[in-house]
Amino acid sequence: MTASQYINVTPHPRILGVLGDIEFSHWQCLAELIDNSFDEFQAAAGTVDRPSVAISLPPANSQRATAEIKVQDNGRGMSLEAVTNAISAGWTSNGRHGSLGLFGMGFNISTARLGRRTTVRTSRAGDPDWIEVTLDLARIANSSEYQAPYRLTPKANRDEHGTTVTISELKQEQYATLCRPQTQTVIREKLGDVYSYLLAEKGFLLTLNGKKVRPRLPCVWDEKRTVTRQGVEIHAVQRIDRVLSTKNACMACGYWSTADAEHCEECGQDRLELRERRIWGWIGIQRYLHRTDYGLDFLRNGRKIMLKDKRAFHWEDEDGIAEPELEYPIDSGAVQMGRIVGEIHCDHVTPNYQKTAFEFDTAEWRQVLREVRGTSPLRPKIAKNLGLPENRSPLALLYAGFRRQDPGLNYLIPGDGRNALHETAVKWAGLMRKGGYEYQTDEVWYRAAHQHDNPIAVDPQPENDDILPGFGAGLLDLDDEPEDGAAPGATGMTAGGQEPPEGEVAPAETLDQRLQRYRDNADPIVDLTGPYYLEELGRVDLTAWAVRGQNLVTKDERPAPAIVSMVRAPHLDVFVDTGHPLFREHGADLRDLALVEVAEFMRVRANIVSMPLSEIVAQLKSHTSSPRLTPAATAEESERLLEQVRMAMVAPVSANPAVHWLLLTKDERADAERRFAVEAGGTSPWNDAISSGEFIRYVPASAVIRIIQDSPETFLDGCVFKRGYIALSDPGARALVVERLINPLGDLALLEQHRPRLDVEELSRIRISCRLIARDLADNT
Amino acid sequence: MALQHLPAPIRERLLIEIYQQANDMDWEFLSNAEKTNQYRRWIEDPKVGGVLLAYGPEKDARVWIKDVPMKEYARAQEGIGSYVRYAVNRFQGPEEIVRAACGSGWVIKPDSVGEKPNHCYAVAGEATRYICWGRAANFRDLIWAALNEAIDSTERPAIVITTRNGETVSTAERTRQDRLALRCGADLRYLHREIVPNPDYLGVTDGSRSQLQPTLLD
Numbered sequence: 001m002t003a004s005q006y007i008n009v010t011p012h013p014r015i016l017g018v019l020g021d022i023e024f025s026h027w028q029c030l031a032e033l034i035d036n037s038f039d040e041f042q043a044a045a046g047t048v049d050r051p052s053v054a055i056s057l058p059p060a061n062s063q064r065a066t067a068e069i070k071v072q073d074n075g076r077g078m079s080l081e082a083v084t085n086a087i088s089a090g091w092t093s094n095g096r097h098g099s100l101g102l103f104g105m106g107f108n109i110s111t112a113r114l115g116r117r118t119t120v121r122t123s124r125a126g127d128p129d130w131i132e133v134t135l136d137l138a139r140i141a142n143s144s145e146y147q148a149p150y151r152l153t154p155k156a157n158r159d160e161h162g163t164t165v166t167i168s169e170l171k172q173e174q175y176a177t178l179c180r181p182q183t184q185t186v187i188r189e190k191l192g193d194v195y196s197y198l199l200a201e202k203g204f205l206l207t208l209n210g211k212k213v214r215p216r217l218p219c220v221w222d223e224k225r226t227v228t229r230q231g232v233e234i235h236a237v238q239r240i241d242r243v244l245s246t247k248n249a250c251m252a253c254g255y256w257s258t259a260d261a262e263h264c265e266e267c268g269q270d271r272l273e274l275r276e277r278r279i280w281g282w283i284g285i286q287r288y289l290h291r292t293d294y295g296l297d298f299l300r301n302g303r304k305i306m307l308k309d310k311r312a313f314h315w316e317d318e319d320g321i322a323e324p325e326l327e328y329p330i331d332s333g334a335v336q337m338g339r340i341v342g343e344i345h346c347d348h349v350t351p352n353y354q355k356t357a358f359e360f361d362t363a364e365w366r367q368v369l370r371e372v373r374g375t376s377p378l379r380p381k382i383a384k385n386l387g388l389p390e391n392r393s394p395l396a397l398l399y400a401g402f403r404r405q406d407p408g409l410n411y412l413i414p415g416d417g418r419n420a421l422h423e424t425a426v427k428w429a430g431l432m433r434k435g436g437y438e439y440q441t442d443e444v445w446y447r448a449a450h451q452h453d454n455p456i457a458v459d460p461q462p463e464n465d466d467i468l469p470g471f472g473a474g475l476l477d478l479d480d481e482p483e484d485g486a487a488p489g490a491t492g493m494t495a496g497g498q499e500p501p502e503g504e505v506a507p508a509e510t511l512d513q514r515l516q517r518y519r520d521n522a523d524p525i526v527d528l529t530g531p532y533y534l535e536e537l538g539r540v541d542l543t544a545w546a547v548r549g550q551n552l553v554t555k556d557e558r559p560a561p562a563i564v565s566m567v568r569a570p571h572l573d574v575f576v577d578t579g580h581p582l583f584r585e586h587g588a589d590l591r592d593l594a595l596v597e598v599a600e601f602m603r604v605r606a607n608i609v610s611m612p613l614s615e616i617v618a619q620l621k622s623h624t625s626s627p628r629l630t631p632a633a634t635a636e637e638s639e640r641l642l643e644q645v646r647m648a649m650v651a652p653v654s655a656n657p658a659v660h661w662l663l664l665t666k667d668e669r670a671d672a673e674r675r676f677a678v679e680a681g682g683t684s685p686w687n688d689a690i691s692s693g694e695f696i697r698y699v700p701a702s703a704v705i706r707i708i709q710d711s712p713e714t715f716l717d718g719c720v721f722k723r724g725y726i727a728l729s730d731p732g733a734r735a736l737v738v739e740r741l742i743n744p745l746g747d748l749a750l751l752e753q754h755r756p757r758l759d760v761e762e763l764s765r766i767r768i769s770c771r772l773i774a775r776d777l778a779d780n781t
Numbered sequence: 782m783a784l785q786h787l788p789a790p791i792r793e794r795l796l797i798e799i800y801q802q803a804n805d806m807d808w809e810f811l812s813n814a815e816k817t818n819q820y821r822r823w824i825e826d827p828k829v830g831g832v833l834l835a836y837g838p839e840k841d842a843r844v845w846i847k848d849v850p851m852k853e854y855a856r857a858q859e860g861i862g863s864y865v866r867y868a869v870n871r872f873q874g875p876e877e878i879v880r881a882a883c884g885s886g887w888v889i890k891p892d893s894v895g896e897k898p899n900h901c902y903a904v905a906g907e908a909t910r911y912i913c914w915g916r917a918a919n920f921r922d923l924i925w926a927a928l929n930e931a932i933d934s935t936e937r938p939a940i941v942i943t944t945r946n947g948e949t950v951s952t953a954e955r956t957r958q959d960r961l962a963l964r965c966g967a968d969l970r971y972l973h974r975e976i977v978p979n980p981d982y983l984g985v986t987d988g989s990r991s992q993l994q995p996t997l998l999d
Contacts, residue, residue, distance in 0.1 A: 049975060049976075049977070050946055050976070052946035052947045053947075054946070054947045054948055054949040055949075056949050056951055058951075062953070066952070066953040066956075067953070068951055068952055068953070070949050070951060072949045074946045074975075156881060156970070156972075157880075157881070157972075160973060162973075164949070166952065168952070205807060205810075205946060205947045206947075207810050207947040207948065210810065210947075210948060211810055211811070211812050211815075212807050212810035212811060212947070434818060435818065435819070435822055436822070437822050437825040437826055438825070568834070568839055569839060
């Protein structure tokens with residue numbers, strides 16, 4: 001018979017110090033300690049007046065010998081028993097659910113990582129003393145026993161409460177990095193992001209070296225903004241709130257057992273607690289696009305575990321072995337930019353010990369993903385091809401509504417009538433996060449999206465009166481002018497300095513009133529609007545206005561096509577008369593002229609008239625968000641438009657795919673197949689693309705043109721292009737219509753296929769071709 | 782300073798609005814750059830700049846916000862000065878300081894509260910003590926005031942360094958301050974204070990900003 005024997009597996013006390021070798025970045029170490037305080041605040045549920053945590057890191061001028069890190073909270077404080085547990089590795093009062101502190105190791109890992117000595121000072125309201133426990137890792141390791149001395153110091157005021165963790169004898173590398181002001185700024189920003197929900201919604205105060213950690217707030221479109229797809233209104237923000245069945249959480253292993261289980265179904269222990277479970281939050285559309293700054297945040301007990309996560313944008317066939325496939329963003333050309341963001345709370349899902357991810361192989365996590373993105377692919381056609389049901393999840397809705405990035409209200413993308421203003425939108429987001437007053441709502445972005453659809457351009461010639469070329473409105477009897485020609489509100493002087501009409505003499509219009517009248521009859525030119533700062537000339541905050549139907553006059557009543565006015569420094573208004581002959585007849589660029597006026601204002605103000613005017617204009621121009629006339633920008637625009645043309649052609653081609661396929665040369669077919677192989681992701685076979693007409697999306701631009709030329713009746717008359725064709729009976733007229741379309745398309749094709757060296761005039765021509773094609777595209781929703 | 786002819790009801794409305802906003806944004810924890818930004822934002826704010834600019838140019842408006850309400854803000858939170866009733870939250874007052882500095886048995890000497898730095902006298906029987914208080918950052922002013930007082934008085938002056946939630950003083954700094962105070966013959970105490978709803982508050986505290994109405998002075 002063998003007697004039972006035991007081997008003592010108590011770890012050596014050195015383990016405490018070794019925990020500090022675990023890879024945790026600075027902010028993560030601090031976050032572990034903040035988590036403990038924030039957990040306590042949430043558990044106290046409103047009994048603490050203003051839940052606050054103050055962190056102090058050693059200043060740049062400190063010395064390592066005396067430097068320390070402090071994390072001080074005004075929570076309820078701890079009893080001797082509680083503080084003993086709090087600092088014992090592997091012990092946690094929270095169990096594995098319901099709070100941020102995990103496994104009871106976060107405290108030991110983070111304090112050991114930063115320094116060799118940790119003091120915890122704590123007391124509850126009403127207790128007579130402060131309890132001060134010191135964990136000296138070197139001493140504990142040498143003593144071969146886990147022993148931490150504590151002492152009691154009497155409180156001056158019994159009402160005081162809270163806990164302070166002080167880490168000293170900082171490790172050399174940690175100290176060297178932490179005391180840098182730049183590191184502290186980075187940590188402050190990171191914490192502002194990770195805790196944004198608790199700081200903004202729960203009013204927790206977090207300071208780092210006496211400066212407030214500001215929550216990084218989402219910059220999303222208002223919930224009321226919508227787009228319409230196939231008759232369905234899609235809101236820019238989708239709320240998610242799914243109450244799950246109540247389950248038994250195992251405090252030992254974290255497994256969720258059924259509500260009636262008596263023992264954990266995973267580990268067999270009986271430390272079960274019945275808990276509510278819920279997945280809630282929102283996903284929405286950011287007001288700007290970015291290469292990396294988008295994606296979903298997943299939170300546990302108010303802290304972000306995963307930030308800007310893009311997992312939900314991949315489709316994974318649950319039964320397949322293929323790699324997850326990216327579904328968003330895939331529509332934005334060479335440089336993929338995205339803007340779907342969100343905040344999903346899933347307190348019941350187990351994170352990894354570093355709190356940087358969740359346990360992805362759990363039923364709980366999969367359920368979260370399902371709630372957000374559903375199980376089918378987001379792309380409806382791919383889903384259909386695979387025989388999967390249509391995806392109606394919140395993410396699929398946003399995908400349907402906002403996956404594309406065409407400027408205008410149709411996709412909620414700011415634009416200037418020609419191009420999207422992506423960079424400007426990002427700049428505005430920066431101002432929003434800095435607290436800029438007018439950027440707090442989405443109004444500025446919305447105005448710019450609206451302006452794209454209603455672009456600022458030179459007023460077209462009055463149409464009705466143009467009976468003979470060259471004899472336009474000027475032929476009209478002057479007596480008629482006041483009735484239908486004069487601008488509303490234009491009382492008093494008219495531009496030409498004519499006397500006001502006889503009869504009542506209207507009171508003279510003040511300068512303020514005049515400017516207001518201009519504004520009332522104007523649209524803002526968003527791409528010029530914004531702050532400008534020039535080294536020698538100072539700053540202006542410019543608002544540019546495209547005025548219609550008003551004759552502009554300067555302060556001294558001199559008529560001018562563009563005027564500037566500074567009513568309140570540094571705010572400058574520039575007004576441009578879009579109907580002025582300078583623009584309407586001579587084709588001058590109204591944006592350039594506006595900047596000339598601004599430049600002149602600035603150099604006169606600074607009294608440096610020796611500075612060349614054109615140089616100032618050039619500098620101003622480089623500050624605007626107006627699109628550049630560079631080969632790259634023009635090529636990108638051409639590609640984008642051709643992509644739109646191809647997409648729009650899929651439907652008409654699919655009616656008779658074989659006819660169009662036969663028009664392709666051998667080389668073009670090979671080209672198309674290659675492009676398909678690279679871009680389509682291999683979910684459906686090439687043969688299907690040929691028989692469904694999808695192939696048109698991959699054919700070279702030259703072939704697109706030939707196919708349109710071959711059967712214009714298939715693509716014109718509002719099908720792909722607006723221009724009318726069928727109604728024309730004369731073959732010559734028909735040919736002309738097609739030619740007027742093919743010529744600009746040819747320019748786009750040239751740029752997409754060859755990337756030739758182009759001079760400015762050629763680039764201008766291609767840019768105009770782009771505008772002509774964009775104007776002629778039928779609605780593509 | 783310009784803008785002094787601001788009509789009283791408008792001036793009051795502005796003070797309530799600015800103090801309310803300062804309270805909401807934890808003014809005392811903003812960096813200098815953030816404060817500068819906020820001055821600019823107040824000028825843009827229709828509820829502040831929009832009103833002020835009707836009474837003077839932008840430059841004067843900015844100076845007014847900075848030199849009138851915000852200069853007094855910290856004092857108002859201490860319960861000192863004529864702007865106390867605009868502060869949404871504040872500390873309990875000098876009694877708390879006296880208790881921390883001298884313990885029980887001492888009371889504040891009537892009308893003895895002064896500023897630069899904040900100070901008062903505490904009395905117990907025949908004895909009178911000078912007490913000054915402030916944040917750790919102003920320790921230099923506190924020590925100078927205590928030193929001057931020590932020369933003229935037979936009682937030991939006391940310095941109280943106050944911290945608030947979100948504020949902490951490092952051990953190294955405390956050690957230094959302790960030694961300095963000892964050398965100067967002053968007692969040094971630390972007091973962590975909670976900020977509480979201002980009992981003298983003039984604005985409406987129903988939690989709803991939009992219903993904030995100016996309360997006219999009699």
